[in-house]
Amino acid sequence: xxxxxxxxxDISKSYGALRASHKLxxxxxxxxxxxxxxxxxxxxxxxxxxxxxxxxxxxxxxLLNGELINNTSPSxxxxxxxxxxxxxxxxxxxxxxxxNALIAELARKGKVFRFFSPAFxxxxxxxxxxxxxxKVGLLHQSEKLAAEISHGERRLLELALAxxxxxxxxxxxxxxxxxxxxESRHITSIIETLKSQHATLLIEHDMDAVFKLADRITVxxxxxxxxxxxxxxxxxxxxxxxxxxxxxx
Amino acid sequence: xxxxxxxxxxxxxxxxxFILLLGFGLFPIYTSLVDLPFWNDVSMxxxxxxxxxxxxxLVLGFGxxxxxxxxxxxxxxxxxxxxxxxxxxxxxxxxxxxxxxxCAAIGLVIGFLxxxxxxxxxxxxxxxxxxxxxxxxxxxxxFGGDDGMxxxxxxxxxxxxxxxxxxxxxxxxxxxxxxxxxxxxxNSRFGVILQGIKDNESRIEAMGLSALRFxxxxxxxxxxxxxxxxxxxxxxxxxxxxxxxHWSRSGELMIVIVLGGLSYIAGPLIGAIVFFLLxxxxxxxxxxxxxxxxxxxxxxxxxxxxxxxxxxKGGLMAIFDQLHRRITRRQDTT
Numbered sequence: 001x002x003x004x005x006x007x008x009x010d011i012s013k014s015y016g017a018l019r020a021s022h023k024l025x026x027x028x029x030x031x032x033x034x035x036x037x038x039x040x041x042x043x044x045x046x047x048x049x050x051x052x053x054x055x056x057x058x059x060x061x062x063l064l065n066g067e068l069i070n071n072t073s074p075s076x077x078x079x080x081x082x083x084x085x086x087x088x089x090x091x092x093x094x095x096x097x098x099x100n101a102l103i104a105e106l107a108r109k110g111k112v113f114r115f116f117s118p119a120f121x122x123x124x125x126x127x128x129x130x131x132x133x134x135k136v137g138l139l140h141q142s143e144k145l146a147a148e149i150s151h152g153e154r155r156l157l158e159l160a161l162a163x164x165x166x167x168x169x170x171x172x173x174x175x176x177x178x179x180x181x182x183e184s185r186h187i188t189s190i191i192e193t194l195k196s197q198h199a200t201l202l203i204e205h206d207m208d209a210v211f212k213l214a215d216r217i218t219v220x221x222x223x224x225x226x227x228x229x230x231x232x233x234x235x236x237x238x239x240x241x242x243x244x245x246x247x248x249x
Numbered sequence: 250x251x252x253x254x255x256x257x258x259x260x261x262x263x264x265x266x267f268i269l270l271l272g273f274g275l276f277p278i279y280t281s282l283v284d285l286p287f288w289n290d291v292s293m294x295x296x297x298x299x300x301x302x303x304x305x306x307l308v309l310g311f312g313x314x315x316x317x318x319x320x321x322x323x324x325x326x327x328x329x330x331x332x333x334x335x336x337x338x339x340x341x342x343x344x345x346x347x348x349x350x351x352c353a354a355i356g357l358v359i360g361f362l363x364x365x366x367x368x369x370x371x372x373x374x375x376x377x378x379x380x381x382x383x384x385x386x387x388x389x390x391x392f393g394g395d396d397g398m399x400x401x402x403x404x405x406x407x408x409x410x411x412x413x414x415x416x417x418x419x420x421x422x423x424x425x426x427x428x429x430x431x432x433x434x435x436n437s438r439f440g441v442i443l444q445g446i447k448d449n450e451s452r453i454e455a456m457g458l459s460a461l462r463f464x465x466x467x468x469x470x471x472x473x474x475x476x477x478x479x480x481x482x483x484x485x486x487x488x489x490x491x492x493x494x495h496w497s498r499s500g501e502l503m504i505v506i507v508l509g510g511l512s513y514i515a516g517p518l519i520g521a522i523v524f525f526l527l528x529x530x531x532x533x534x535x536x537x538x539x540x541x542x543x544x545x546x547x548x549x550x551x552x553x554x555x556x557x558x559x560x561x562k563g564g565l566m567a568i569f570d571q572l573h574r575r576i577t578r579r580q581d582t583t
Contacts, residue, residue, distance in 0.1 A: 052455075078457030090455065092448045103445050107456035112442055113466070116433050118255065119441040165457055 003029045004066075005199030006051065006169050011060035013043075013050060013223075020046040021057065022223040028169065028199040033191070035202045035214035039244055043223040044203045045087060048171050051201070052084050053077045064169060083167030083198075087174045089154040091146045097157055098142040101129035104164035136160040136190055152183030159187065163194060170198040176206045188212060211235065219244060256429040259436060265569050266428055266515040269522075273421055277414055289417055290485075295525045296424045297482045302505040302517030303427055304474025309503070310511030311435050312467045313447030314364070317372045317499050318379030322352045322472045324494025326479020328386060331398045331489040335391075341403030341484070348480035349473045355382075356472025360465045379499060386491040397490020400483045420481050427474055432514055434470070443467050508557055510564025519565050527553070 006028040013021040020043040028034040036044050049055040051062060053074040062069050069077055078084075092100050099120060105128035106112060106119060119125065133139045136156045141149050146157060159175055175191065176184045188209045191200070195213075204210050210217065211231045218228040219240050227233075227240045234240055260267050273296055280288045301323050308314040326348035333344050363374040392398050402416060434440045445453045446460045453460050483489045501524075509520025531546035542548070561567045 073459070075454045075457050075459045078455060084455055086451075086455075090449060090452050092445050092452055094448045095445070099441075103441060103453075104456050106438055106442065107453075107458050112438050112458060112463075114438045115440070116255070116437055118436050119438045120436070122438075161452065161456070 003031070005030050005064070006201065007061075007063040007066075008047075008051070009061040009063070011047070011050060011057045011062070013046060013055065013057045019043075019223040021050065021060075024060070024220075024223075024225060026218055026225070026228075028201050030168070030199045031196050032215045033195055033200040033202055033213050035204060035210045035217045036220060037204070037207075037210055037217060037244065038220035041222075042220040044220055045173055046223075047220070048084070048173050048201070048203060051169075052082060052171060078165060078167070081168035082171065083162040083165050083169070084171040085158045085162035085173060085175055087177055087203075089151075089158045091154060091157050091161060093147040094145070096143055096145055097133065097138060097149060097153075098126075098129055100146055100157060101132040101160060101164060102126065104161050105129045105132060108165045132160050132164045135163065135194070137186070152179045152187075155179050155183070155187060156190070159190065163198070167198060170194070170200045172200060172202045172204075174203055174205065176204055176209055184209060253429075256433050259432045260429065263432065263514060264573060265513070265566060266432070266518070269515055269518050270421075270425055270428060273424065277417055286413070289413065291525060291529070293417055293420050293485050295521045296420050297478050297485060298501070298505060298525070299518040299521035300420075300424050300427055300481075301475045301478035302502045302509075302521055303431060303514070304471045304478065305502045306506050306511060306514075306517045307431060307434070307471040307474070308464075308467050309506055310513075310516065311440065311447065312443050312464060314464060314468065315372050315503075316363075316375040316468070316471075317496075317503070318359070318375035318377075319471070319475050319502055320494045320496065320498035321379035321382040322356065322475035323479035323482060323498065324382065324386060324489075324491065325351050325355060326476035326481075327400075327483035327486075327489045327493050328392070328479075329476070330403060330480050330483040331400050332392060334400060334403070335398065339401075339404050341405040344403050345477060345480050348476040352472040352476025352479075353469050356469045357465065360468030360472075364461060364464045364468060376496060376499070379494065379496060383491055383494050383496070386494065393490065395491065397488055397492065400487050400489055402484050402487060416484060420485070423477060423481060427477065428514065428518075431474075435514065439463065439466070504554060506564075508554060508564055510561075510566030510570075512563060513566040513570070515569075516564050516566045519569075523565060 004027050008024055008026045011021050011024040024047060036047065038044055046055060050057045053072060064080055064082065069080060092103065102120065102125050105125050130139060133142060136159055138153060138156050138160060141153055146154065155175060162170060162172065172191070176187055179187060184206060191213055202213065214231055216229065217231055217234045219226050219234060221243050226243060227237045273292060276292050277289055280286055301319065305316065305319045308316055329348035329351055330344040333347055359375065359378045363371055363378065366374055387395050405419065442453060442458060443463050446463055450460045482493065505520035505524050506517050508523055509518065510516035527550055528546070531549055532543045535546055535549070536543035557565060
């Protein structure tokens with residue numbers, strides 16, 4: 001039995017003359033965090049979009065647990081086991097934090113085409129929603145509107161909604177974007193505790209977090225993989241140091 | 250039975266709606282006391298327009314889909330009555346059944362095609378479909394074309410409608426049922442997700458749900474409610490013509506919703522009441538100060554609508570809602 005959750009084979013994608021992805025190969029195993037780093041415009045988010053299904057690759061294969069998912073829509077891929085957090089918080093701003101989690105719990109459980117059974121007062125849904133918020137430590141803000149909580153808390157809610165469907169593959173697009181130092185440490189530690197339950201593909205610019213979390217790192221520049229390996233290998237790789245990490249002095 | 254119990258519980262949580270329904274129910278007693286039966290007619294018209302606006306509001310207010318063609322469904326509902334009678338079917342329940350089925354079916358087709366678009370394109374496509382249906386009925390000479398066709402008040406098996414009060418209470422019961430149904434739906438699993446789609450469609454998709462399905466179902470339901478209003482409208486007016494589905498009526502429905510408040514179930518009803526009262530009294534008022542312009546009452550109505558939208562942040566119901574909250578808060582503190 002293979003533990004490979006996601007496998008990409010020769011993914012290519014161009015926008016006119018711009019090559020966003022060039023023959024990318026990559027895999028993410030269960031229980032592993034695979035980080036994707038690279039300068040702005042390297043094609044990291046574009047790659048996530050192709051895995052998620054909101055963009056289609058020009059060529060190549062996307063395999064989730066060995067199954068080819070190239071031609072499926074995002075909502076189908078989510079049901080097959082992909083969870084995604086977005087670079088810019090993408091939560092239900094007009095709902096409370098608890099209601100956000102409750103709707104995610106509802107989506108996970110299915111049976112959504114019920115026209116008469118109450119949603120927000122359903123005890124089993126409320127329990128599930130509280131569990132989700134408990135995982136990211138956001139229970140104390142349950143009753144606040146998602147529009148009213150702090151930016152860092154919204155990043156946590158974003159993360160909570162991504163894991164709410166209990167995905168096998170977790171796509172995290174800059175989970176720390178815009179969070180303060182303290183919040184970043186908190187979010188990093190949560191991602192670490194969640195690690196064993198998912199295969200995680202992480203995009204992040206905060207190198208401290210990346211080197212703390214990642215088991216493997218792939219460096220992307222202009223749509224191409226220039227290096228891939230363990231954090232130690234990457235930090236000692238001269239090509240990467242020149243292209244992205246800087247010399248460190 | 251449980252659904253009924255629950256809907257009555259929910260009704261308690263929406264006092265405005267409760268008061269409005271009670272008011273409509275008791276209104277004929279008042280008009281008979283002051284001997285002004287004409288006002289029953291106005292009240293019926295308000296209830297019918299309110300019912301159609303309630304139907305539209307499921308997609309507009311709770312689903313965020315600005316459909317500019319819902320008058321077409323009122324028309325289809327009304328013609329379901331007229332055409333059925335033309336072919337000798339006199340049973341009112343059957344008329345209503347046909348109205349619901351036709352509107353749901355046509356709503357499904359229009360929704361299926363139009364809901365693939367968003368924003369201005371969706372508005373224009375729904376308008377285009379409504380115009381197609383409008384001219385379709387204009388061209389149907391068999392059923393009177395432009396001139397329309399007369400309709401007899403239908404027989405509802407046990408109840409016939411020779412007495413206008415019976416029609417009044419038939420409409421009232423239909424309105425009551427529609428309100429309860431919509432209250433249940435917007436608080437249900439389906440309704441909560443529908444409102445989630447309005448808030449942020451891409452997040453709902455990221456939860457693994459296909460937003461399109463929810464939108465199509467909501468569209469079909471809302472079309473059916475407008476169809477019911479249309480069928481009763483034909484009985485009330487005893488006449489059907491393409492005029493009933495003119496595009497300006499779609500606009501009227503939207504005005505009524507915006508005026509009353511689109512995030513409230515009771516909003517369209519309040520909107521319909523205020524709209525009709527203004528339609529009734531603004532011309533008289535204008536006649537008083539400028540007799541030549543009494544037909545142009547919309548000159549005053551327009552700025553009033555703008556003022557409501559700008560200053561209440563959620564229609565007339567928002568004012569009521571704030572009042573209600575202030576009162577309950579005061580009760581909590583004392």
